[in-house]
Amino acid sequence: MKRFLPWxxxxxxxxxxxxxxxxxxxxxxxxxxxxxxxxxxxxxLLGYTGQxxxxxxxxxxxxxxxxxxxSLGFDVELIGGFRVVHEPWPVxxxxxxxxxxxxxxxxxxxxxxxxxxxxxxxIVTISFAEVVRLVALxxxxxxxxxxxxxxxxxxxxxxxxLGYFDxxxxxxxxxLVLGVIVLAYVIISRLVNxxxxxAMVALKENESLAVSVGIDVTRYLVLAAVISAGIAGAAxxxxxxxxxxxxxxxxxxxxxxxxxxxVITGGKGTLAGPIVGGLIFGFIPVVAxxxxxPEIQWILYGLFMIxxxxxxxxxxxxxxxxxxxxxxxxxxxxxxxAKTQDAx
Amino acid sequence: MDVRSTQTQPALSIExxxxxxxxxxxxxxxxxxxxxxEVVSLIGPNGAGKTTAFNVITGFLRPSKGDVRYRGTSLSNxxxxxxxxxxxVRTFQRTSVFQSVSxxxxxxxxxxxxxxxxxxxxxxxLPRERESENELKTRAAEILxxxxxxxxxxELAGSLSYGDQRLLGVALALATDPSMLLLxxxxxxxxxxxxxxxxxxxxRLRGFGVTILLVEHDMPMVMGVSDRxxxxxxGKIIAEGPPAxxxxxxxxxxxxxxxxxxxxxxx
Numbered sequence: 001m002k003r004f005l006p007w008x009x010x011x012x013x014x015x016x017x018x019x020x021x022x023x024x025x026x027x028x029x030x031x032x033x034x035x036x037x038x039x040x041x042x043x044x045l046l047g048y049t050g051q052x053x054x055x056x057x058x059x060x061x062x063x064x065x066x067x068x069x070x071s072l073g074f075d076v077e078l079i080g081g082f083r084v085v086h087e088p089w090p091v092x093x094x095x096x097x098x099x100x101x102x103x104x105x106x107x108x109x110x111x112x113x114x115x116x117x118x119x120x121x122x123i124v125t126i127s128f129a130e131v132v133r134l135v136a137l138x139x140x141x142x143x144x145x146x147x148x149x150x151x152x153x154x155x156x157x158x159x160x161x162l163g164y165f166d167x168x169x170x171x172x173x174x175x176l177v178l179g180v181i182v183l184a185y186v187i188i189s190r191l192v193n194x195x196x197x198x199a200m201v202a203l204k205e206n207e208s209l210a211v212s213v214g215i216d217v218t219r220y221l222v223l224a225a226v227i228s229a230g231i232a233g234a235a236x237x238x239x240x241x242x243x244x245x246x247x248x249x250x251x252x253x254x255x256x257x258x259x260x261x262x263v264i265t266g267g268k269g270t271l272a273g274p275i276v277g278g279l280i281f282g283f284i285p286v287v288a289x290x291x292x293x294p295e296i297q298w299i300l301y302g303l304f305m306i307x308x309x310x311x312x313x314x315x316x317x318x319x320x321x322x323x324x325x326x327x328x329x330x331x332x333x334x335x336x337x338a339k340t341q342d343a344x
Numbered sequence: 345m346d347v348r349s350t351q352t353q354p355a356l357s358i359e360x361x362x363x364x365x366x367x368x369x370x371x372x373x374x375x376x377x378x379x380x381x382e383v384v385s386l387i388g389p390n391g392a393g394k395t396t397a398f399n400v401i402t403g404f405l406r407p408s409k410g411d412v413r414y415r416g417t418s419l420s421n422x423x424x425x426x427x428x429x430x431x432x433v434r435t436f437q438r439t440s441v442f443q444s445v446s447x448x449x450x451x452x453x454x455x456x457x458x459x460x461x462x463x464x465x466x467x468x469x470l471p472r473e474r475e476s477e478n479e480l481k482t483r484a485a486e487i488l489x490x491x492x493x494x495x496x497x498x499e500l501a502g503s504l505s506y507g508d509q510r511l512l513g514v515a516l517a518l519a520t521d522p523s524m525l526l527l528x529x530x531x532x533x534x535x536x537x538x539x540x541x542x543x544x545x546x547x548r549l550r551g552f553g554v555t556i557l558l559v560e561h562d563m564p565m566v567m568g569v570s571d572r573x574x575x576x577x578x579g580k581i582i583a584e585g586p587p588a589x590x591x592x593x594x595x596x597x598x599x600x601x602x603x604x605x606x607x608x609x610x611x
Contacts, residue, residue, distance in 0.1 A: 187467060194466040194473065195452075195459040195480070202453045205442040212402065212436070213520050214428035214457040223463070 006272075014178060017171035025286065026170045032282025033177035034239050038255075039262035039274035040184050041231035046260070047268035048192055049224045050204030051117075054256055055109075055125030058132045059229040061250040062105055063098040063236025065136060065143060068152045068246055070094035076142050091156045095237045102233025103226045110225030114218055126253075133251035148247035155241040173242050180238060181275070184231050189271050191227065200224055204269075265308045267315025276316050281305070353380045355524055355555045356401070356432070361410035363396055363579075370396045371579040374410075378524070378557050383550060385558045385566045388576035389600050394559045395437060397576070398526055401557075402434045403427040414524070429457060431523035435530060440513030443502035447493060450501050450512055451484040454519025458483065484519070491515045491545060507538035514545070524555040531562050539565055563601065567591065575600065 020026055042056045073088035113124040136143045143149060155167040155176060167176045191197050199220045202210035211217055240246045258281065266277025284304060288297040312319040354377040363371040371393040378384045386394050399405035401412050403424040412419045414432050422430075442450050461476040488494040491511045496504060501512055510530055517525055531539045539562060546556065546569050560566050566573065567587040575583040575590060577599040583590055590596055 190466055190469060195456055195461060195476070196463065196466055198449065198453045199456055201445060201449075202442055202456075205444060208404065208424075209436060209440065209442065209516070210453070211404075211424040212428060212434050213454045213516055214425050214433075215453075216423075216425050 010182070014175075017174050023170055026174060028282060028286050030170065030173050030177050030242060031239075032278055033174070033181055034235050034242065035255075035258060035262065035282060036275055036278035037177070037180055037184050037235035037238070038232050039259045039266075039278050040181070040188060041228045041235065042259045043263045043268055043274045044188055044191070044228045044231070045224055046263055047270070047273065048197060048200040048204065049221055051114075051221065051224075052122050052260075053125040053225075053228075054122050054253075054260070055127070055129030056228075056232060056259055057251055057253070057256040058109075058125075058129035059102045059106060059232035060236040060239070060255065061129075061132060061136065061246075061248075063102045063233025064240040064246050064250050065149070065236075066101045066233070067091075067094040067098035067237035068149045068240040069142070070097050071153050071241075072149065072151070074142055091153050091241060095155065095234065095241075098233045098237035099230045100233075102236065103230035106225040106227075106229025107222060109229070110222035111218075114221045114225070129251055129253070129256065133248055136248040136251060143248070146247060148245050149240075150245045152240050152244045152246065154244065155238070167241070177238055177242075180234060184234070185271065185275075187227070187231070192271070196220065196223065201269075261305055265305060265312075265315060267317035267319075270315065270317040270321075273315055273317045280316075354378070355380045355382075355415060356557065357413045358397070358401070359411045359413065361397070361400055361407045361412065363393070363400060363405065364408045369579050371400070371407075374576070374579070374581055376574050376581065376584060378555055381550070381553055381555055382571045383546070383556045383558065383569050385560060385570040385573045386576060387560065387563075387566060387573060387600065388582075392576040393579040394576055395528060396579075398434055398528055398559065401427075401526060402432065428520055428522075431521070432526070433517045433520050433522035433524070434526040435513045435517050435528055437528045437532070441501040441504075441509050441516065443500070445501060446497070447488065447499055447501050447504065447512055448484060448497045451487055451515050451519050452480055454487075454516040455480045455483055457520055487515050487518050490518065490548070492541065507534045510534060510538075511542070511545070518549075522554060524557070525549065526557045526559075528559050529561065530558070531560060531565055543569060 016029060017026060020029075038056070038060050041059075042053065045051050045053050045056075069086070070089050071091045071094040073086050075083070075085045077083050109125065109128055113121055113128075116124065137145055139145070140147075155173075156164045157167075165172075167173050192200070199210070199215045202213070202215055203217055203220060207217060236250070239250070262277035262281050263274050264277070265280065266275065267273030281301070284301050285297055288300045292300060308316065356378040358374055358376050361371055361374045362369070374393070374397065376384075386397060388394055396405065400407045401419065403419060403422050403426065407420070414427075414430055417430060419427055419430075419432075442453060445453070459476050459480055461470075461473045464470070465473040465476070485494070485497075488497060491514055493504075493508050493511050493515065496508060496512075501509065504512060510533070514525075514527070514530065517527075531542050534542060543565060549556065558566070558570065570587055572584065572586055573590045574581055575593075575596050582599060583593045583596045585593075591601065
């Protein structure tokens, strides 16, 4: 049963556009899905290596801007009268380049900031996100600043001569986002169930012991940062091509907080956690909207979050696993002592 | 584990190590060697600098002066994980296991360096990934059997008894395939039976040719397993020699063993 559960859930979700015709709800599914991808990427860093990056939205925003600019083209004058002109490229290429550029930023930030841990690391990541936001806001020639980048083309797939497919409508975007979620899930689950994932868990659990068994701390932290940033960049690219307009507000601290809430409530360090947390906090505003005024909606949002953290401090997924006896550990407190003393 | 090599070859040599924390002198000037295949104990009162010496040897701490060499390689500028990859592996005094994962996963983590799969093998689930994982699983089971906690495989490491956690700590170190082990108070907190079991394990490791440097307060055990003993006091070596000589050394008795030891030594 446990083996089929993810497949059943996937089929149920995949059937949504077939019976759900309300464009507003479908839109919520898509934006929630995009944030789930971002939350999954944050979970790799926060849940598995134990490093809290509060600047995660930077990678999301960099992905969004990169993808938009690659597909829109730009004409920028750099210092010294040096001109860079870029003709528009196919959108799928923008998606790939967004992942690469975000991954590269993850590498640089990781290399620089993993010299410090804990609160210092958190501060470095927040500062990074803020710097990137200010660049996006002030480099008007490239990003249009607060005027926003507009008319971003929808995602297209295809090759010259073979025809193209545009992800223009909501159902097609729904399946696109679902596809990226599945892909990200597969990548992350393979990673965390391998020797790389074990190295990450070891770092989170006990860094000196991990080092003493020969695990190169910086290498695995940076690797986690690169993959995490790349996936966040993919989410950002989906966001840009779905909304077709982005402004420097994509770098808002609020988005990072949303991702952190999704990961923590769903259960950090579990594969399904960000998905469950993401669905809940993506849909609370929708449900609350039907009966409450905007101020009350946010209060409800906050109360619900506090409630979950208070009742299920480990998150929803680990709590469910415990209730349904999945991954149950045999109770080993009592008999062990007696046995060791009997041993010859 | 390595084949036993010539006994008199120095494996680890500590050359005029000094460690200062600001004005505090943790180790003033320490030199000794551990030969291949030998079991050497480092003893002395609390605060004498034993754990500091371990931290220096394994790269967790940079010495203010002096050098440490292992099989001819200087360890001064190596990071801890690089020291481990030379085959020189330590255990810790207190937190010695990954508490919230299973005993088996702990050893799998310890086997990290033996895994052959690359990142691409993992992401694309290529055959090499599974082969490597299967090898590691077989090896993990062997190591758990060697230290004698194979019946605890599925339990969370944090739920093990104290003695079993210490054994798991040793299993973790063994998983890295060491040629030399540095054990920091491995039997502290163990009862007599557990200590006896641990001494048997040490004897077996020795049989594999693993060189051992031991820090321990349990004197019967130290006297029982060591080829040589190095005694530290206030960051200085005050005596060095085989157990019998150390037990009779007046300075050691004065600083650490106490008068009772003198009587026992005479008996």
